[in-house]
Amino acid sequence: MNKNTKIVIIVVSIVIGMAILIPLVIGGVFFIKNQISGTGVSSEGNNNNNWSIGKKDDKDMKEEVKIRESETKQIKLTKFDNGLFSLNIPEGWKVDVFGDYIHYTIKVYNPKNPMYQMFFNMKTEGYNKSQAAKKWQQTYYPNNIFAKCAVIEDKTTEGFYKIFNELGTLNNTSEFTFPTLTDFTVVQKLGTSALGGDVLRATFKDSNGKEGEGLFTAYVYDPGPYYVYENITSGNQIDIYYLNVYNTIFVTAPKNELIDWEDTLNKMVASLEFSNTFISQYQSQQDSVMKTFQSVRNICNQITDSIMSAWEARSASYDIMSQKQSDAILGYERVYDTEKGDIYKAYNGFTDDYSGERYKAISDDMYTKATSGYIEK
Numbered sequence: 001m002n003k004n005t006k007i008v009i010i011v012v013s014i015v016i017g018m019a020i021l022i023p024l025v026i027g028g029v030f031f032i033k034n035q036i037s038g039t040g041v042s043s044e045g046n047n048n049n050n051w052s053i054g055k056k057d058d059k060d061m062k063e064e065v066k067i068r069e070s071e072t073k074q075i076k077l078t079k080f081d082n083g084l085f086s087l088n089i090p091e092g093w094k095v096d097v098f099g100d101y102i103h104y105t106i107k108v109y110n111p112k113n114p115m116y117q118m119f120f121n122m123k124t125e126g127y128n129k130s131q132a133a134k135k136w137q138q139t140y141y142p143n144n145i146f147a148k149c150a151v152i153e154d155k156t157t158e159g160f161y162k163i164f165n166e167l168g169t170l171n172n173t174s175e176f177t178f179p180t181l182t183d184f185t186v187v188q189k190l191g192t193s194a195l196g197g198d199v200l201r202a203t204f205k206d207s208n209g210k211e212g213e214g215l216f217t218a219y220v221y222d223p224g225p226y227y228v229y230e231n232i233t234s235g236n237q238i239d240i241y242y243l244n245v246y247n248t249i250f251v252t253a254p255k256n257e258l259i260d261w262e263d264t265l266n267k268m269v270a271s272l273e274f275s276n277t278f279i280s281q282y283q284s285q286q287d288s289v290m291k292t293f294q295s296v297r298n299i300c301n302q303i304t305d306s307i308m309s310a311w312e313a314r315s316a317s318y319d320i321m322s323q324k325q326s327d328a329i330l331g332y333e334r335v336y337d338t339e340k341g342d343i344y345k346a347y348n349g350f351t352d353d354y355s356g357e358r359y360k361a362i363s364d365d366m367y368t369k370a371t372s373g374y375i376e377k
Contacts, residue, residue, distance in 0.1 A: 007367055019373075037173075063356040067344065069373040072260050077268075080108075084278040088271040090264070098176040101278065102285040107179065108268065113254070115212045116261065118268050119179055121248040122168060122282075127152045127160075129222070133240045136228065152243055155220045156188050157198040180207040187318055190310035193217045193303050195247055199310040205253060212250030215262070215307055220245050249303055256326040259319060260370045264313060270304040316368045323367040335359045335375065336366060346375035 077088040080095050087110050089095065093116075096104040102123055109117035126149040128134040137147040150166035152159050161184045168178035181204040190202040196219035203213045226241035251265035252258075274282070327333060332345040338358055343366055351361055359375070 052199065053340070061357050065354070065359065066376045068376055070260060071372055072264050072370070073372055075264060083275060085272060087268060087273065088328075089268060096176050098173075100285065101282040102276075104282075104285045105176070106272070107176070114179075115206055115210060115252060115254050116265075117179060118251050118265055119249065120269070120272065121245075123244060123246050124242040124248065125242060127163075127243040129153070129155070129239055129241070129243060132230070132238050134232065136238050136240055146240075146242060148192075149242070152220060152245075155222055155243065157200055157216065157218050157220065158184075158202075160204065160218050160220050160248075161200070161216055176350045180205075181182055182206070182209075187213070188314055190215075190314055191306065193219065193247070194306040195219060196221075197247065197304055199307050201258075201311075201314065204252075211255040212252045213255050213258045214250050215258070215266075215311065216250040217303060218245050218248040218306060247303060249307075256322055259323070259368065263370065266304055266308055269307075316365060320364050332374075334362045334366070335373070337360050342367055342372035344373055344375045345371055347377050350375055 075090045078091050080087055080089050082095075082097070084097075084104075085106070085107070090110070092110070092112075093108055094111050096107045096109075098107075099121075103125075104122045106119065106120040108119075126145050128137065128146060128149055128151045130153060131151055134147065134149070134151050135145055141147055148170060150163040152163060154162070161181060164178075164181045164184065168180065171173055172178060184204045186200050186202045189199055190199040193199055197217050200216045201213070202216055203211060205211055221244045223241060223244065225239040227237040228240055230236040230238055249269060251262070251269060253261040253265070286290060323334075327345065330345075331348045333348055334343060335346050335350065336343045336359070338360055343362060344359070346359075350359075
């Protein structure tokens with residue numbers, strides 16, 4: 001074999017070797033890459049033609065939606081304690097207090113939107129039973145507080161809240177203002193409170209005319225009559241003994257948002273606990289009615305239990321109607337996550353755009369449930 005023949009054989013051998021080796025190397029690289037990414041040849045030896053690393057299949061792509069959590073899902077509670085009472089409030093919220101121990105008043109609210117609020121008052125007093133009684137006070141004792149106090153002719157929880165704004169007229173200061181409840185309208189009477197008074201669901205307007213809704217309770221107490229003659233010539237008698245109102249508690253949110261906020265607000269009320277310092281001072285001032293209450297320390301807890309029970313037992317018809325109207329106005333349609341059970345307000349047209357299986361249109365009874373957020377385009 002001559003020199004030239006040897007060279008040709010060597011070159012041919014190299015070419016043949018490369019032809020065999022390159023596919024093996026390349027095939028080895030693809031195999032390793034697809035083992036890492038979970039595609040390619042499976043452990044059972046089945047082939048998969050989807051070679052893209054990390055690529056989602058069609059089902060995953062169909063289930064992708066853009067979700068924005070609701071504000072209530074993002075709330076972080078922090079403990080407020082001023083030495084007289086403590087309670088758990090959302091971070092960033094404010095607490096204002098007013099009055100002596102027997103008339104102690106607490107307002108907790110979101111300073112960015114005070115419609116989100118909790119209000120508590122131990123006792124207010126001096127309400128007239130009739131216009132005739134107030135006129136008598138104004139005639140004979142014009143500088144007396146009773147001559148200025150409101151009239152509660154309907155001695156019920158609803159009757160009290162109808163004149164609630166007059167508390168602010170008489171008592172607002174630069175450091176404390178009473179909430180405004182204009183056009184107070186009862187939507188549902190949910191039951192009775194553990195310590196007296198009705199539990200009401202109602203709508204109202206705040207000081208800026210914005211619509212809100214909430215849960216309200218208060219106990220209007222009539223201590224009995226005290227009659228006087230209308231004047232020295234008349235034989236007509238007037239009952240001038242005043243009314244007291246105990247345990248005024250309410251939580252509110254913007255209209256159609258109470259369903260989402262009720263749980264957070266009521267848990268905040270239930271967490272209210274008075275200290276030994278407060279209790280010792282309170283006990284020195286309490287009256288005979290307050291002595292019948294089991295424990296002032298956890299008085300809100302007792303009342304909140306009855307409020308929450310009444311809320312859970314409420315009629316669903318109002319929620320279904322009002323929530324549907326709200327969605328129609330704001331451009332939402334509601335769906336629920338079939339895997340987690342969460343309910344979302346989706347943009348109008350979502351169910352037409354969506355081709356997956358996970359999110360379904362809700363049934364009417366689900367309008368009574370809190371929403372977890374929004375599905376956006």
